């Protein structure tokens with residue numbers, strides 16, 4: 626079984642940038658699981674690439690049928706990882722990265738205790754707020770909600786296998802690269 630790597634961290638911490646850079650390097654066979662969400666696509670996001678965008682009834686049907694490895698409700702929307710998007714790849718030798726929140730991490734660690742977890746954060750909440758505002762894709766309300774969620778998530782960061790402070794992108798990428806390489810080495 627190839628490694629399962631969970632990456633969590635508040636919105637705006639730079640998680641997706643780090644993940645996409647490492648996926649593009651292709652040092653190891655690795656893919657990002659495409660989650661299902663009931664939120665609407667943001668400008669520039671693509672269905673099937675960033676997320677699968679489903680309706681609430683579609684999501685609830687899959688949830689009741691047990692098709693999700695984990696699922697969570699965040700910011701008034703559902704998010705979930707389909708088991709079919711994880712297990713079969715790992716069995717084929719392809720590592721899977723999950724970009725999921727703390728609620729999802731708790732479920733995956735229970736079901737897949739061999740998963741390696743990484744929490745990405747900024748040094749301060751103020752840095753995060755600046756980044757969220759810089760992104761300018763969200764209403765003030767949404768920004769406030771995300772900052773509140775960030776505070777709750779930060780309180781759990783210590784329980785992850787690794788914590789990465791992303792104040793300097795290249796350093797953070799190098800640290801996550803090393804973690805992924807070790808996860809593959811441990812599976813050999």
Ligand code: 5GP
Nearest residue numbers: 636660661696697704705706724725726729
């Ligand atoms: P966003 O709406 O900004 O894309 O994502 C909001 C939060 O949902 C992020 O913290 C992201 O990690 C989390 N998230 C995205 N996909 C999933 C998923 O499949 N499961 C869980 N539990 N969280 C997810």
